[in-house]
Amino acid sequence: MPIQIQSTRAQLSVQTVNASLEMQGNGGQVLALDTERGSLEMESTSPEIEIDQTACFAECGLKNIKDFMADSVAYGQQKFQEGVARIVEDGNQMASIENKADPIPDQAIQNAYTMFEHEFNYDAIPKSRPSITLKEGDVNYQYQPARVNNRTVSRKVENNFTPGKVEIAVAEYGKVTISYDSSSLSYHI
Structure with a gap:
């Protein structure tokens, strides 16, 4: 064959640095609740029919x-x-x-x-x-509702995030080489 074509592929170099996330504190908290029970006091007199x-x-x-x-x-x-x-x-x-x-x-x-x-x-x-x-009968009542006092303080979560990197470089470019042999060429007319 008088023409020869050779090619090499390009090669890439890929370097990655992983992302990282560092956290301090988990946001967990201990509940601090004070409760007061509700109360209902009732006093009644029954109706009477004479x-x-x-x-x-x-x-x-x-x-x-x-x-x-x-x-x-x-x-x-x-x-x-x-x-x-x-x-x-x-x-x-x-x-x-x-x-x-x-x-x-x-x-x-x-x-x-x-x-x-x-x-x-x-x-x-x-x-x-x-x-x-x-x-007539009568009903007297005093109602005091229940109460909940929440003294819980939330904790802050601190985080430090480092983003990841991807570096791509061409390590070797691709080539195409074309060669031919002139001695083997003959022309016919």
């Missing part, structure tokens, strides 16, 4: 002993006065001889029959309503 049915029971004949005794005494006094008035009237009728009437048959019928006649009636009892009194 139902007084004394009047209703009294209308039905169910009375307490004091009212029963007072009514019995009043009834006894009334019947005593009615009895005395009847006896006095009967005596006055017998004493009035001037009328020339015989009161004994009328008094006998009165004392035997008329005095014991009664009228009966039906009625719904009780007529009055019970007395209802409401005493």
Whole structure:
């Protein structure tokens, strides 16, 4: 072959210096907390309902002993006065001889029959309503919220960073060599 081509590749030189990071302190911290507990104080009074049915029971004949005794005494006094008035009237009728009437048959019928006649009636009892009194309850409270006091101080992290380097240089440039042999050249025309 009359032409020869030779080539060599270029060679690079690469030098690197690694980056470095130096840190002092890790930022860690010990928590310093003070806590105060919350408190809730409550005081309550219960509601009360008072139902007084004394009047209703009294209308039905169910009375307490004091009212029963007072009514019995009043009834006894009334019947005593009615009895005395009847006896006095009967005596006055017998004493009035001037009328020339015989009161004994009328008094006998009165004392035997008329005095014991009664009228009966039906009625719904009780007529009055019970007395209802409401005493409301009450709730008093004092609330003190919980508190947290944070006395933690953060620590600084110190760092020293050295950047890395990459140096690239051409150690050997590439070449292309072309040679030819002139003795072997022949021209034909």
